[in-house]
Amino acid sequence: MKIDAAVQRYSAQGRYVEGFARGKMKADPAYRAVLAYLQPGMTLLDVGCAEGYLLALAAESIGELRLVGFDHDLRRLGIARAALEGLDAELYAGDARDTELPEADAICVLDVLHYQTPPEQDAILARLAGALRVGGVLLVRDGRSDGGWRSTVTGWSEKVAMALGRHKGDGVWFRTQAEMRAALEELGLEVAVDPCAENTPFANVLFVARRVGVGRSTDGEAEPSG
Ligand SMILES: C[S@@+](CC[C@H](N)C(=O)[O-])C[C@H]1O[C@@H](n2cnc3c(N)ncnc32)[C@H](O)[C@@H]1O
Secondary structure, three states, X not given: OOHHHHHHOOHHHOHHHHHHHHHHHHHOHHHHHHHOOOOOOOEXXXXXXXXXXXXXXXXXXXXXXXXXXXXXXXXXXXXXXXXXXXXOEEEEEOOOOOOOOOOEXXXXXXXXXXXXXXXXXXXXXXXXXXXXXXXXXXXXXXXXXXXXXXXXXXXXXXXXXXXXXXXXXXOOOOEOHHHHHHHHHOOOOEEXXXXXXXXXXXXXXXXXXXXXXXXXXXXXXEEOOO
């Protein structure tokens, strides 16, 4: 994972922005985990991309990706736009609940769903599954509510971040691992669950959900998998 090259993309925006980028890229195990599912030629959609850290890491580490990301926080999106300048990257302001979605081979939604209510989470997941190409993978990283003391730490850290104004939203809604898995399986996806909390006190897991059945093909028609 090419952290130095990705961080370099943020250096023109000042030491604070660069330092935050480096800290987050080094500390969060989700980025490395996600990169393992990417290959050159893919379209990667990052839902709630914030400052674009995953997209920058993917561009530097994998190369030859079509990068698409959106977020409803314009300040964070502005940082992403400046960092990804010159790349094959499309970044737009949008809300996961209703924004238009491109077809993609890999869709990431990392630490985003819990800012919506469970019914909204289900609706967003259905929209994302509909945008996934046959053979594609939907990667959902979120905290689980049934992870003991880790869930308590995760919940409190989110509440503090919201109180400090770092995250927008009306609240936080974590779900059990079984609930999230069931929500994805309900959409016809094949689901595996990986722990994603290495070297952190959080209750995070990565749901790896694959579209192996009928889905949207590259020309927009429904087609069965081969
Ligand atoms: C904790 S940050 C995670 C950022 C990024 N996914 C990462 O892991 O590096 C959550 C991001 O999701 C965005 N977000 C939350 N709900 C959203 C929604 N409904 N539509 C678009 N963005 C959303 C927030 O604005 C914020 O930038």
